Amino acid sequence: MKVEAVPKAEEGNILEASRDFLGKLLREGVVDYLLVPMEISHGRTVVQTLVKEPAHLDKANPFSPVMPISSAAIVSQLTIDKPEERLGAVLKPCEIRALIELVKLGQARLENLVIIGVDCLGTYEVEDYARLIDEMKGTAEEKGMQVLADMRQHIAEPDTKPLPVPLRSACKMCNSFTPVLADITLGLFGGENVISVNLESELVEKLGVEVKETADRQKSITQLVDSRTQTREQVFAEFREKTKTIVGFADCLDTCIRCYACSAACPICYCRVCFFRTDTFEPESGRYYRWVDQEGALRMPTEILLYHLTRLNHVALSCCGCGVCESACPRGLPLTTIFQAVGDGLQKALNYVPGRSLEEEIPLATFKETEV
Amino acid sequence: MTEFEPKIVAFLCNWCAYRGADLAGTSRFHYPPNLRVIRLMCSGSIDVVYVLKALLDGADGVLIGGCHPGNCHYQNGNYKAMRRVQVLKNVLRQVGIDEDRVWLRWIDASEGKLFSETVAQMVAELRAKGPGSMRTSWQLWQETAGCQLSGTEARSSK
Structure with a gap:
């Protein structure tokens, strides 16, 4: 006792x-x-x-x-x-x-x-x-x-x-x-x-x-x-109002330099090798030119939104709100707000609280045969 | 003006949905040619990064086709896909991307008819929706207005 x-x-x-x-x-x-x-x-x-x-x-x-x-x-x-x-x-x-x-x-x-x-x-x-x-x-x-x-x-x-x-x-x-x-x-x-x-x-x-x-x-x-x-509720409400459109979400990441400091600092970014650090999304130069041929102009480095949205999908469920991602960010992007607000919505939807108990499985790491 | 034609990237599992597409072909069931098919061994082998990549690079919709629950060639890959898509849709909704542009459907190897109907239905719905918001990412970055969210003062003192 x-x-x-x-x-x-x-x-x-x-x-x-x-x-x-x-x-x-x-x-x-x-x-x-x-x-x-x-x-x-x-x-x-x-x-x-x-x-x-x-x-x-x-x-x-x-x-x-x-x-x-x-x-x-x-x-x-x-x-x-x-x-x-x-x-x-x-x-x-x-x-x-x-x-x-x-x-x-x-x-x-x-x-x-x-x-x-x-x-x-x-x-x-x-x-x-x-x-x-x-x-x-x-x-x-x-x-x-x-x-x-x-x-x-x-x-x-x-x-x-x-x-x-x-x-x-x-x-x-x-x-x-x-x-x-x-x-x-x-x-x-x-x-x-x-x-x-x-x-x-x-x-x-x-x-x-x-x-x-x-x-x-x-x-x-x-x-x-x-x-x-x-x-917390105030910050979330403000963020949710802002991210009703993807432009509002992009606003929050506008000065990202894709240095990966947030993922390096994140305690639960769990992949041993992140595929953003492999050449999966770093194609040969010609691909960028063909890409811009279609779009007219292309932000460099590319994949800012892809990177953050992927990280959200992978870790927002387990996000514990330590905020070291934001502290590590050289641009001061509001990463804690993004991950905590999206994490909060996701965690509530899946009835999961990270770090609450050892028995509760991470929803992405399990499934129930009855849930279909 | 010509009618808007949505582009769909389809991730189909080798054992059911892809064979369903095959059967649709050999059975001469017609469906709109808006699909770019990528064959996977299992719907459970898809990471959301590829779905996101398709959406962010201008696909108007993404179709993920797998075996019916209980029929997965690898026992339970489709259940894993289902959880991932559930999380993905929730995140998309929260960041202002239309989650209904992502479809997860169970299509058996024997369901060529269902495959062609699914594609026809998806194309019709996407036509009604119009182009995806990510069609030109450069335009999106030009519309951004910067961000000052409350609670970030400690950072700005840096």
Whole structure:
């Protein structure tokens, strides 16, 4: 049975408390290795880091409000061939959802994996976060703590405590920011300057945590879900109004340079070899001339719409809304909106929620003989 | 003015729909010559990228022909095709492309008559609809007006 608890640690320092807790997971042998976001460049950004020695956790920041990549792809790399090693992966909710989709696609394994989910307060664009840290005073640790404290305050009082820079568009419309299907959850919502953990009761003594419900956790979550859902619906409505015609859809992709950054960043773009990177759609030059002979003029590079529509067909059902496609896009195309809005329509039509459960099969990967 | 003649790209499975087309021919059933047939081993082997490619490059309609459910030469390829087409049509609808330009039909090797009727019906419906919206993609890119959707401020600060 799972219980709510708080780690015993220095009051107020949530980063220290979380590192202490993660260190215990290693020391007590709950896991052999940890995959955790670690601050580098004096706290200006984080990178996912594979850690064995608890001593190396001194720069770990599981709550870092910046997500350069979705770690689901890294967990896939670390688990796909069923290793003996037990890995604990510190993941944001959207990363867990992507991981669950990868498991269903046979591209990640859960056998020796402990998913350590974290409450997500939202994330900033990598550039914005670095700038934010640069402009602050104090040690890297103090700055990191301050950023998180400001975000918690903003969530408690959204009208009077604005954020210093906007969140990534994916996070603004995200209404599932608490982990589902995590083995252990590190909680940030509710409570005053403390973190909570949610874990199997047999781990309570081993990890030295104190069983205790967090005040106002659910209330704080519900409030944010409501406001985010409202934003989400607004964004979707605007997109749907725009895409009543194909021209409106093309508007959203007008400056695409077809660099494939979105598909490289996407944790669930699942083909090992993408046929847009083969010569399937790169014919000999003469074909372009014959093509333009018919049309009169031809946009180069070609196949912008084909590329994005194909990706929508392949991944929109499993789209977890992490938005790393949009963050990776050098043109800043509204890819999160496109994939989340179309994904939402598709998921509702097929009654499928990505990352919700392991038993639910991806509709494209299955069929029922009775459905004709 | 001559009547608009739709161009249809037809993906037909080797075992049923393609043989249905063959039978239509040997049985001298007439059907309009608007079809460009691409033979596949199975309707389940089609990736939506090829359907999209046809539509985006100016086909007015795409016909996918497979075996009746339960009759697939490879057990269940047609069920897989069905799911893919269901997803495809949903996506098309959401991005402003007429989903009714894509037809998925089960046509048996013995159903030459059904094949010719299906094609005739599809051509008639596409004639009524007029040319597909993608007939000239260059024109489409000239009509685009750029995009400012709300919620993308963080990106524009880059």
